[in-house]
Amino acid sequence: MALTLCGIFLLTVSTSYGSDGILRFASYYGDHMVLQRSPESAVLWGYGPEGALVTVVLSGPLKQEATAVVVTDGIWRVTLDPVEAGGPYNVTAATEDSKATLTDVLFGDIWLCGGQSNMYFFLNQVFDASKELALAEKYPHVRIFMAALIESETELEDLVKVEIPWAVPSKSSVSGFSAVCWLFGRYMYDKLQYPIGLVESCWGGTPVEAWSSSRALKQCGLDDELMGPGNNSVLWNAMIHPLLNMTIKGALWYQGEKNANYNQDKYNCSFPVMIDDWRMAFHMGSGGQTAPDFPFGFVQLSTDIKGSKDEGFPNIRWHQTADYGFVPNPRMKRTFMAVALDLPDETSPYGTIHPRDKQDVAHRLTLGARAVAYHEKDVVFQGPFPNEIVYDGFYMNITYDQKVSVTPSYYVFEICCSKTPAQCGPQSQWLPSPILRWGPTTIQLFAAMCSRTEVATAVRYAWRDWPCDFKACPVYSANRTLPAPPFLVHLHPAKGHFQEKL
Template sequence: MATKLCGVFLLVVSIRACEGDLHFASYYGDHMVLQKSPERAVLWGYGPEGAQVTLTLSGPSKQNASVVTVTKGIWRVTLDPVEAGGPYNVTAAAQSGTATLMDVLFGDIWLCGGQSNMWLQTSKIFNASQELDLSAKYPHVRTFMAALNLSETEETDLIEVEIPWSVPPANVAQFSAVCWLFGRYLYETLQYPIGLVESCWGGTPVEVWSSPRALQRCGLHQTGNGPKDNSVLWNAMIHPLLNMTIKGAIWYQGEANAAYNQEKYNCSFPAMIDDWRMAFHQGSGGQTALDFPFGFVQLSTYEQGSESDAFPNIRWHQTADKGFVPNSRMKKTFMAVALDLPDATSPFGTIHPRDKQDVASRLTLGALAVAYNKKNVSFHGPFHKEIRSSPTSVNITYDQKVSVSPSKDIFEICCSGVQTPCGPESHWVAAPIMHWGPTTVQLSTSLCPLPGGVAALRYAWRDWPCEFKACPIYSASGILPAPPFIKDLSSSQRKPGT
């Protein structure tokens, strides 16, 4: 296991000793993937001050050599667009020497961030041996992993590299399972190279991955120490990557915010996405899209039988309190609902469910629809488009055909006569499913002891709402679960979003 140090791979070794010699920045290396056309890949590195660096690309298609001058110890080249494929050799040459990247492919680069459920390695998931055996069949899905480092200031380059660019099956066992499977599934549809960049740290809140300007938008101030110190991972593990041209990002985080600035997550998470988009766009000289697609995993489960609203609240806040994405606050985003994938016997704790295949598959559907504009791709479960209440029932109309299993308690109603808006302290009672049709579900309000009807409705509003793939509402195919929601019905004819 090695990091690239002046052309030699030595795992998790500081790159800083190379500065002054002609070499590429830390996250360039043999076997890497660079962003394909129509975007233009950015290459940069270090060299003697004032030196003339000539960059050449040799492979299936030719490009004119680029000549740049080292300024403040750094050189930088933006390539002309290159179609998907390869392999290429990329050479930077100066009077003081040369540096060459071998076996470089062009494809799509996806950044994978978050906390321990993104970090959870492929060797630890269900069917790990089978997945690792399969990985050798995907040599065009390449992986790279940043090492865990903190910084109080914004770093220009990664302090260390954990896993250099690798060709499967090398290092897949130690790589993020969600990230790897997402890339593999994308490749199966797209059939061109995919580059995966993992930068995540277990147990970390969103604040450490956010720049100070993003946090200021949400009224968040400096708190904590170590990996919970605001912006320290933004500084060390995201800011150094900004010059890289990327296609998009996926994210699995939120558990750490269930008990840390929970009430701010509906601001801090969307603000982080907005800020990453702006920063990557600027850092790449406009090559990474200003609205690059961003996918995320909605929290799975933790404590069976828990009465806490912490996980339900974070799931809701992950959608900027809309319940679904993309939405007006979170454009060009996609979400994998995971509350129906609990793992009570996980040896890594229930907070780390081992079924990452379904998580990655749901993310991939979102990416194909949102990032790649594939038509007729169903990528989200049913969400209500109309809710009407009567003295005896609540009638829900969904935005698509549904597959329904009877349930007595996953829907809950807040009875009128209590203080509104309904909250955790309100009187919530079960609303059993009575009838359903192709796009409708009818609930009974018979358990509401107060006159005056229903003040609010919620669905799957608990930490562990159902057993494995056994929630009551799915898409007609039975593949995509309905996301949780909470809805004020004080105006019983109100439609969602109004």
């Protein structure tokens, strides 16, 4: 049984995948795939005749034979011993009467790529697409897989449809694959020099609620709300839940545009809770093989409308960090973020909401992954963020947590004037605060524009949909590779000054 909602096919009952009794692997196993390398163990599962004994054999650089398991309720499942990165291997599942074999299997790191249209954005749409496509065949150990776009009102045990089966990269195979996901995998392979498996499961124009389980939404008071297309949990049910048995290294996420005008004020809850819930579910689904705190990287929203005064995008950028302004933070541990607000694309043929520079986005994600997921020392992966802000009635002095490269700007910093800090909110008047001077780690703003009865009680940075032109924001890391993320700080009086230590 099925129904159609707003033109989208919506499954209403779970499919009985193993009812035909044929021995086979689940939908997302296939020739050319990547399985998670040691120290984690890969999980293999599939369907077979009820009560049959299934033995899984791994053959290649080393041979491994798993203990036979019994098919129960039409399903068999085996957890391999840990296997070091490399290959190729053949994986065979066999009963007395039949067998199913996967060929050219590699062991490496599996990264799941999710979100909406900027993650779905194809490699053939980026700047220098022909060059990127030509490079694909030089990375035969970076393998790709893509789930098809399906919704379901119930949690499915397996994918209903596969858009791109596991494939060795070529111009044609990566052309319609996620650019951010592919480029991340390619850049990480350059660093790691062992196989990378990329699993894409994303859908344009979808809110975070569609990718969240009902138990996660309940924590944010969102479990009873519907919207279409993209009802609560329908993509979690059909495109994430079926993957839970897979052992993965980590996840990448590019989403939030849809929530700029839908449950915007709840995103500081719904997004961190979704991460928590995915971590728990993948850990449980893989029998404890996927880490309970697996690394989670995301792209902070880029831009949409130049000159817009709407604060939807700035607010979502802030909420993406659980209102801390940076990650990792106490609420969002083992996360990393690629700031993208300095990468606008005014002439994008796909709409300004879809910038074509996905190379810088992916590169910034790899810096976070190297530091957070792979524990690489001395990798700078965060842009400058304030340590302390002091206001004396005339000047605002900002001290950053690292050396900065500064370009003078009149309008990107703003202050809010009010009689008390409590009066400064979203509807307050924010006034441009120009940069006067700067040092290796400091910036001084002119902040004497408040009236005699008011003081500057808050300061914010880059709080606009489109705060600057391409790679031309005022504050970057010392080598100008990483932009400072936006921030919003309410100041509190101390010793005759307004200040905040962060």
